[in-house]
Amino acid sequence: MHERTSLALLPLLWCVASIASAASPPSPPSLAELLRPSEHTFVAMSPGGDYIAATRRLDDRVVLAIIDRRTNALVRVLDPQEDGAVDRIAWAGDRRLFLMNSRVGNTVQESYLEAGILAVDVDGKRRRSFHADIVDTLLGDQERILVSICGKSSTKGCWNHVQESDNDGSRAGRRIADAPMLDASFLSDQMGAVRFAHGRDDDDVQQSWMLDDGNWTQLNDEATSGVEVVPLGVSRDGLSGFLRSQRKAGPDVIERVTFATGTREVVMSDPDQDPVHLVWSVDGTQPIGAAYGRGVPRARFWNPDDPDARLIRLLEAAFPEDAVAVTSGSRDARHAVVTVWGDRDPGSYYLFDRDSKRSALMVRAKPWLDPGALAPARPVDIPTRDGGMLDGYLTIPLRGTSPPLVVMPHGGPFGIRDGWDYDEEVQVLAARGYAVLRVNFRGSAGRGRAFIEAGYRQWGGLMQDDLTDATRWALANGHGQAGRTCLWGSSYGGYAALMGAVRAPELYQCVVATAAVTDLNLMRSWGDIKRSRSGRRYLERAVGDDPKRLLEASPVAHAGRIRAQVLMIHGKRDQRVSFEHAKAMLAAFDKAGKAVDHDFFRNETHGIWGDENRMSYYTQVLDFLDSHIGPQRPDRAPAADAEPLAA
Secondary structure, eight states, X not given: OEEESOOTTHHHHHOOOOOOOOSSOOOOOOHHHHHSOOSOOOEEEOTTSSEEXXXXXXXXXXXXXXXXXXXXXXXXXXXXXXXXXXXXXXXOSSSEEEEEEEEEOSSSSSEEEOSOEEEEETXXXXXXXXXXXEEEOOTTOSSEXXXXXXXXXXXXXXXXXEEEEETTSOSEXXXXXXXSSTTOEEEEOTTSOEEEEEEEOTTSOEEEEEEETTEEEEEEEHHHHSSOXXXXXXXXXXXXXXXXXXXXXXXXXXXXXXXXXXXXXXXXOOSSOOOSEXXXXXXXXXXXXXXXXXXXXXXXXXXXTSHHHHHHHHHHHHSTTSEEEEEEEOTTSSEEEEXXXXXXXXXXXXXXXXXXXXXXXXXXXXXXXXXXXXXXXXXXXXXXXXXXXXXEEEEOOSSOSSOOEEEOOOSSOTTOOOOSSOOHHHHHHHHTTOEEEEEEOTTOXXXXXXXXXXXXXXXXXXXXXXXXXXXXXXXXXXXSOTTOEEEEEETHHHHHHHHHHHHOTTTOSEEEEESOOOOTTGGXXXXXXXXXXXXXXXXXXXXXXXXXXXXXXXXXXXXXXXXXXXEEEEETTOTTTXXXXXXXXXXXXXXXXOOOEEEEETTOXXXXXXXXXXXXXXXXXXXXXXXXXXXXXXXXXXOOOOOOOOO
């Protein structure tokens, strides 16, 4: 890690170009502007409140600037050098930082996190690189940290324990706690006492434990409870902890568990949705609530009279159209970094002064983007053929009428959801004049475990029906045009895009399938999921194990049914969805006598990561969509309905 003590950076960190207002919507941003990487990815205040650490993108790297909060003076810049990025930071004291860098791979464009941790003081002294799994940086202690150590390994994993270390990883201290299970992760309280352990065994079964007075008590074993329970944090007084607990039916809840008695009580729940994110105290020591909302998420508190709860309400009122969170603060809670984001803002960072109750804008992630030129995401409710209800997001371009529609199934598919946050691909499409529909089909996160499990073994089944129903709902309600509708997805979304054209060929005129799963049986023999016992158990449970049924639910078995025009994109070094999937699908199309467009990137993995490759990729996608359903094309009459696949 190279250091600089001066840099033409400070004016950019604290001054943001003003955005001009206009009576009519401004011109949409260009593709280059939308794809340009964020200038700033995080801003964090030291626990003493004296320093601000902020990332800044410079050409081929992301550096970290350390700034004196009181004088606005640039103290130091830490530079990871060519193709590097300061990826993670944690304050380990009032003047000490831990950093981890990521770096572009030697043969691929994806960046990977480097193993070592750099410990450094704000003045650049006491530099040391070390390797550790940090449990707690103990912000109230200027010298100690807690680390997790693999004390004994076996073929099934590690028996970890927690021990003290000095804050440069050079000297080990006393042993604090031994794990009650293999490969455990730990959670401690503000005094440095370990309180929770949790993890998954090699059968992909989740467990959680509570430690009190030196004794471990098991809180959950998914094998018997049928749900997951994950520790979240500990109260400031150390008497209780907080858990995110699944229910067999309905959304997740947040519980408080009392350490001395093991008593658990629900402190936060919603009848329809999971929490969007946890809400923390200004000093970052304890959770005080959770945010909910399919649109702008708003905080709810288990103690509404908490002074920090009142402060967060004040901040939310100041930003009525955006999400708000205190992401770091001083120990005395007088100063804080407030992060503001939304469907048209990838992130803005404010410095808040509690005494004056005023906030000042520090930086924006993408200051060249005008939120007024970006299209909002509207939450929508979508009925299904079997009487259910889905949630999703509809984005309509700001200019033009009767736009063509692109349906975008998300990847995953399980435990992932589309949300109200800023989505780059949605804005790319909206700027080009396309309406965009995103659907949280069965299997998605956000509505509890039962909704996720409703998608298990439903590849090409109910999950696909949900996307078909959502498309028909959108067209029936004037949110697109029949004959000018396409599917575009990546990973599972690429699979769903291809299967959509198989199951409902009358609906879609084109398909963009990126890093797509095309043969479900291939997932059992190629790719990184099948390499572990837990991964194989996951595939068996969530995808299925009947080769005949898996083939029937695979796009490669139905290439001849696809009438839509197809663009296939894949990275040749994809370890998650092997390039074998793309080769198998291309061979199936060749056998069916169907010509398709394709581009296979030799230096990409699971996704398109390189800046030049991204520009090429999105240009191809937009040109492909324009040529088949673009605003300049006349409406086309939909084709006749096709026969459904056999069950």
